[in-house]
Each structure stands twice: as C-alpha cells, then as structure tokens.
Amino acid sequence: MTDRNIDWQPLLNEGRRKKESQSAAGAKSKRSRGETRTEIERDFDRILFSTPVRRLADKTQVFPLDKNDSVRTRLTHSHEVSNLARSIGSALAFNFRIAASVKNAKRNLPALLALTGLAHDLGNPPFGHQGEGAIQSWFTDNQDTVLTSLQDEQYRQDFLKFEGNAQGFRLLTRLQLINDDYGLDLTHAALTALMKYPTPSHQVDKNHVAKKKHGFFASEQHVVNYVHKKTGLALGVRHPLAYVMEACDDIAYVVLDAEDAVKKGLASFSDLMAFLKNAGTNDPLVGKVIGDSSKKHAEYQGADLRLSPAELNDVSMQRFRVFAIGAMVSAATDAFRKYEVDFVAGAVSVPLLEISTAETLRRSLKSFSLMHAYKHRSVLEVELQGFNVIRGLMDFFWASIVDRKDPNNPASIRNQPFTNFVYGRISENYRRIFENPSETDKKLPIRYRECILLTDMISGMTDSYAVNLYDELLNLKGAFDPKTVFSTDAK
Secondary structure, rough: OOOOOOOOHHOOOOOOOHHHHOOOOOOOOOOOOOOOOOOHHHHHHHHOHHHHHHHHOEEEOOOOOOOOOOOOOOHHHHHHHHHHHHHHHHHHHHHHOOOOOOHHHHHHHHHHHHHHHHHOOOOOOOHHHHHHHHHHHHHHHHHHOOOOOOOOOOHHHHHHOOOHHHHHHHHHHOOOHHHHHOOOOOOOHHHHOOOOOOOHHHHHHOOOOOOOOOOOHHEEEEEHHHHHHOOOOOOOOHHHHHHHHHHHHHHHHHHHHHHHHHHOOOOOOHHHHHHHHHOOOOOOOHHHHHHHHHHHHHHHHHHHHOHHHHHHHHHHHHHHHHHHHHHHHHHHHHHHHHHHHHHHHOOOOOOOHHOOHHHHHHHHHHHHHHHHHHHHHHHHHHHHHHHHHHHHHHHHHHHHOOEEEOOOOOOOOOOOHHHHHHHHOHHHHHHHHHHHOOOOHHOOOOOHHHHHHHHHHOOOOOHHHHHHHHHHHHHHOOOOOOHHHHHOOOO
16 A cells, blocks of 8 residues: 555654754754664653653542552553554554655654653643633633733633643643753654644634644644644644544543443443443444453353452453454544545544444443443542632632732732742742743733643642642631732733
8 A cells, every 4th residue: 555645744744843943043953873763753752751741640530539559540541542542553554554655654653643642631630621621610700800901812712711732732842841942842743743623722613623622822822833834734734643643542531431430340341231232233343342242251250260240340341441442443543544635634524433433332432431430429529629629729829920019020029928838839840931931922911921820830730739739728828818819900
C-alpha cells in the first residue's frame, strides 16, 4: 500500500519553535553526535519525564481518591491510552505503510501516537471532569466581579468554558521550563496532534467533533498559529492522528471503566454479559466479544480451580478486556485506513469509532458504566467533595491574586497577612510568568493574566493536595471572607 498521493510530510514536521527562533536570530543549534532518537521520539521522552505526568498518579479517573490499588488513576489510564495508540501507529506504519514516503515514518508514527496518548489528560484539574465543571461554575457565578472588564468574547469564554485540553496545551508550550517561553518545546507534529480541539473558545460548535470544545487559550493563540503554519493545518481542522488518539482514549475508558466497576463489586461479569446482549442485539462485533468472553468464563467456572466469585469475576473480566480491546483497536485501525484521505483532508466531523464497526460496543459499554459506576453513590459523594474543594480554593486564591497594595504591580505585597500567605502558596513558576510577562503576554489584559494564573494553580494540583490545602487554609483564614476583596476593576 502506498501513500495514495496523500501528503503526510508537513503533518510529521519535526521542527521546533525554539530552534527555528534561534536560527532566525543567527544562533546555531547543534544536534548531539550520540543522539539516536528521532525528534518525535525525543518528544515522548520529554513528556514521560515531566512533572505533570507524575502528578497524574494522584488524579482521579472514575473512582476519586480510591484506596484500591488495582483501580485506575489518570496515570494508569494515560499509559494504557498511550500503549493502544502506539499499537495502532505501529500497524499503520509497518503493516499498511501509511506515510511510507516520509523519512522516519515507521518510527515517528508510533512515537507520535504514543506521546499524544500519554499527554492527553495532563491539563485536567483535580477530580477530573467534575473539576472542570467546578472551575466553569466558579467563573459563571463570579463573572460580574471577575470577568466584567474582559470585553473580548474569547477572553471571557476561555474561563466560562474552561477546558482541561486547553490547559494541557498551555502546560506543554508555556509552563514547564522557567528559562524561556517554549515549555517543553515539542515538535510541530506533536503539538498539532495533541490538539484534540483546534478551536478557540468563542467559536465552539457542538455539532463538529473538532470544535465541540476549545483546545487552547487566547494566551497560546500565537503558538497555535505558528505550528498550524508549519504543518499546513488551520483552525477547526484536526491533525489526522488526533482522531486515533481520541479513539484510543474512548476504548480505554469504556472497556477499563467497566472492568473497574466489576473489580469494585458494583457489578458482576454476568451483569455485563447480560447488559451487552440486550444493548448490542444483532451487532456482529458485540456478539463475537460476548461469545469469546463467555466461553472463557465457562472454562474457568468448570475447571477445578476453586475460584471464589470475586476471583472468577476478576479473571473473566481480564479475558473480556483482551477480547474487547483487541476488537475495538482492529476496528479503529480499519476505519482509519478506509477513510485516510478524509482524515488527512480534515473532512471528518465525527469521531473515528463512530464510523467503525466498534461503535455499538463502545456505546453499550459506556451505558453500562453510566449505570453501574459513574452514578454510584461512592463516586458522586467524592465528586461533590471535589467540586466544593475546588470552588473554595478558587475563592482563596483569587482574593490573594487581586488583594495588592499596588494594583498596577502584580508582584506587590498583599494587603492582608492571609492573602499574602495564600499568594505565596502559588507555584513559584506560575507567579514568575504572571509577574514577569513575555512580550506576548504583555498584550493581554492584566485581568486575563490574573484569571489564567488562577487556573494554572488550580489545574496543577493533585486530588490529595487540593483537599489537604483547602483544609489548611480553612483553619488559617479566621474571620477572613475572600469575597470582600473581589474586584470588578481591570487594574
């Protein structure tokens, strides 16, 4: 199979913003003689060893702050998505010769998909999507004081529709290194493939898969413009491999969330088989997965293994996981090959799995987890705790950001001991970016920069850190009411 006249070259662009900026300024950048990795393989390693990846170990997947080590966190979920994505990348590159005419494609396609899977959740705040909802609701409830001076609609919508995807892009491009304005300085291919939603917040379109949310803030618009120019993409047009990463994310969470629900005893293997038989009636792929899984379950049940009901559930779900993931990965790979031309042209407006033979299985598994896991009391109780913790922390940190003796000096000492203390708890790196803005950031209103400092700090927290910090600040605040220093001024 050939490239069929599809131009993958710009989509696998290994250039970097920092190196190109230095070259434009006359500086020379040398590649190490001992370096054997491609630039995109280096991207994967830069992400893997970064601090935000380690923080994912204490961020929720489905079951917040779960004490069961076998239940997944955001870190284990991200490694699983990365693994699935790399597998599809290897199949596309080696078995089907996608992008065969592009140098290093056999190495770069798997590496590029692996890094998108590893990094896709880095911007998520504590408590997952509940955390996003808490941030959005805080800005909505306080917009008359906090957002009034922001007249630009994109500036306002960046916060009213706060997105972990946009925060992840900011994290990788701006916040990771303190000596420049390039973050991890990932390749153009990596940055565009990581943009699940290459759309600004004021142009969201719920009816298009690439536009139903926003994937970057106004503060990173210049980065998006630059990498789009280098890869030949445009606003609202996804990198084709972003569809594959999204499919791997969907596969991982629908299959593995169902497995976690059974591990926690919220449902049984038999419950899952019965549900799928009813929900996936007459679907060939669902029928095959049920048949293969039920056969293994019967073998384990009939063997003289003396398994307890919990052990039988566990081993049967392990086999179900293998069959379900294998079937869905194969279906996603086939669909991408079939519609490769459309994906590269940016002409696909629905998710990859939706046009694959795995869609009924995906939808059925999601419904099963919605019934048995997502709405379980233990999940909802801790989600509510997280919602309240985040909103409370935002009150404290916003007060600390705006309660300055000199409103025109971001680094000015705060008016009250408590707000001075809380401001000092903000990451030194984030404060440095706020207090010493780049030339690009200087063009943004100071109120916007105050808001982005707030979301930077909240998003960077782990679940446990957020809970513990909130308890600490509650004990220290005394009679202080953070609302008394909320301001409508743009300063």
